[in-house]
Amino acid sequence: MKALDTQVIIVGGGLAGLCCAIELQKNRISFNILEADDQIGGRVQTDVVDGFLLDRGFQVLLSAYPECRRMLNYEALKLRRFYPGALVWFQGEFHRITDPWRQPFSALKTVFSPIGTLNDKIRISRLRRKSISGTLDSLFEHPETSTLLAIKEMGFSDSMIDRFFKPFFGGVFLDRSLETSSRMLEFTFRMFSTGDTVIPEQGMGQIPKQLASHIPSDVIQTQTVVRSVKPHAVELSCGEVLKADAVVVATEGHRSAELIDDFPKVSSVPVTCLYFAAKKSPVSEPVLILNGESRGIINNLCVPSAVSPAYATGNSALISVTVLGNPDLDNGVLEELVRENLSEWFGADVRHWFYLRTYRIQHALPQVHPPALTPPQRPVKSETGLYVCGDHRDMPSIHGAMVSGRRTAEAVIKDLS
Ligand SMILES: Cc1cc2nc3c(=O)[nH]c(=O)nc-3n(C[C@H](O)[C@H](O)[C@H](O)COP(=O)(O)OP(=O)(O)OC[C@H]3O[C@@H](n4cnc5c(N)ncnc54)[C@H](O)[C@@H]3O)c2cc1C
Structure with missing residues (x-):
């Protein structure tokens, strides 16, 4: 068995793996990232x-x-920045929704559009208030149900659900049935309400590139596929076994489930x-x-x-x-x-x-159907010497992947010290 001259092996160079590495580096813990792809970034490239x-x-x-x-x-x-609103195709024409999550009454046109009723506009402002009040942690104390049930309970009209919520949040959650947890609805609504929807000038891939620029390039090994993991060791697809004090699995959820014994299934x-x-x-x-x-x-x-x-x-x-x-x-x-x-x-x-x-x-x-986000975060320590991060440990999003990386690094740092 070969010892890599490093304390931590991180399997996967997506946002979670990169954020874990940055946190370890801040605490002077050495690491190597093993990434299967030919470049870092994972799903953001x-x-x-x-x-x-x-x-x-x-x-x-x-x-x-x-x-x-x-x-x-x-x-x-x-x-x-994107324009804070959307154009909705319905019955042969585009209808403008103006900033529905920030200024629901900003455009009279919106009030009379066939997308929703005046009551829907009032309910949007209630949803907004509910989503932005209190801390993020307190948001996750709200009861969890499906998004569809939550918006029906809030009293939104069928037209608002079919013509706005299904295509808009269906596009955000990649789930037009809106079976996704209501916690994702409230979390993303809060984010839309309190900031801008943006892309980097040169593409989303600039995000992991910027993160990777904080760590030395020689600790990132691309085109390196890990075949199996156990506490303190990984086996590469070429059969080589590498040892370290800790192994962090920072792959997609379904891959983590393949790599780690008894890991819960991630759909x-x-x-x-x-x-x-x-x-x-x-x-x-x-x-x-x-x-x-x-x-x-x-x-x-x-x-x-x-x-x-x-x-x-x-x-x-x-x-x-x-x-x-x-x-x-x-x-x-x-x-x-x-x-x-x-x-x-x-x-x-x-x-x-x-x-x-x-x-x-x-x-x-x-997939986060309720009660998947109760609690909103899942454990990052499998056992001593084996840890796991990724968006499946947190809110499925860029934010969640990055938080999970930091949380995992903190667990590793605690155990190594
Ligand atoms: C099309 C699409 C749209 C999205 N839209 C948004 C959005 O608008 N806003 C938002 O916030 N989020 C969005 N997301 C989600 C967001 O991109 C992800 O939540 C986040 O990038 C996940 O990061 P991660 O590090 O957890 O996983 P990943 O980025 O998947 O990283 C895992 C890494 O592990 C590597 N790996 C896997 N197996 C192995 C192995 N055996 N050996 C070595 N390496 C391995 C992979 O190659 C990959 O690089 C979207 C995702 C997609 C795909």
């Missing part, structure tokens, strides 16, 4: 394709995430994202577009280059289309269905959009 920046699945940073505020230099990321939700390039942007503003109808394959769409022009080349536009789940269709058929849906929204021009790439992410988010 940006590919450059024909000069376009393609995030691996549409995702955004909520600037209010407390852990991101702690760990990231927002200025250096050059964050670009995950898939998502599919298609990218197109167009000569002309279908929208002139940095706005999220939602499918408010129960038909059509698209859930949501945006034009990242309208938020940050660096996402596209020259005067062209980059379009990101989100389809929930992982449809059992080959990419060509899926593209055709998406184009059909898009043509209805944007007309014949869509035929000329250039297809760039499809991402199918089978394990995009851990």
Whole structure:
């Protein structure tokens, strides 16, 4: 058995693994990160394709995430903001929802839109008040149910649920059925209400890159697959066994369950994202577009280059289309269905959009049906010498992954000292 000259081996270089490493480094504990992929970042990566920046699945940073505020230099990321609202496709036209989580009464148009009733606007402001009052910890003392049940109990109309909550929070949770925990609803509502929805100028992949810049590059080994783990040791796919004082498994939840004996099963939700390039942007503003109808394959769409022009080349536009789940269709058929849906929204021009790439992410988010978030955090210590972090230990999000990394490092530091 070979001893790596390090105190801690971290398996996985996503946000959780990187934040764990940073915390260990602050406490002068040596570590090595073993990452299976050819680069760090895990689920938050940006590919450059024909000069376009393609995030691996549409995702955004909520600037209010407390852990991101702690760990990231927002200025250096050059964050670009989305319009605080959305355009909802319903009955042949787009309807604007203006800032529903911050100023529900800011636009008279919103009040009379077919998306929701005046009562819905009042309920939105109640939900907002409930979500932002008290501390984050006190939010997690509210009873947990499904999002759908919670919004029905709050009295939202069916039209508001079908035309706003299902496409909007369905897109956030990757679950249009809204079976996701009401704690995610309140947590994300708080984040939307108290900050901006942003992307870094040069793509979401800048987030893990910035985190990795705090640690020496020679302690990160990419293209290194760990086959099995036990306390104080890991076995690589090549058969080599490495020893350390502690092993931290920072992989996706389902992988942690494969690697660690008796680890509870983690179910995950898939998502599919298609990218197109167009000569002309279908929208002139940095706005999220939602499918408010129960038909059509698209859930949501945006034009990242309208938020940050660096996402596209020259005067062209980059379009990101989100389809929930992982449809059992080959990419060509899926593209055709998406184009059909898009043509209805944007007309014949869509035929000329250039297809760039499809991402199918089978394990995009851990599934958190109630009572999954009671308590809101799950243990990070498996046994002495073996620890686990990742978004499946916390709120499934960028924030949760980063918090879990820090929590795990704290557990390791406590045991090693
Ligand atoms: C399409 C999509 C949209 C999303 N939208 C949002 C959003 O808008 N806002 C938000 O807050 N969150 C969003 N998320 C969630 C967020 O990206 C994740 O919660 C977070 O990135 C998880 O980080 P992690 O470190 O826990 O796991 P990961 O990023 O999955 O990192 C795990 C790492 O472990 C590595 N690994 C796995 N097995 C092994 C092995 N055997 N050996 C070595 N290495 C291994 C993997 O390669 C990976 O790099 C989205 C996720 C996706 C996929």
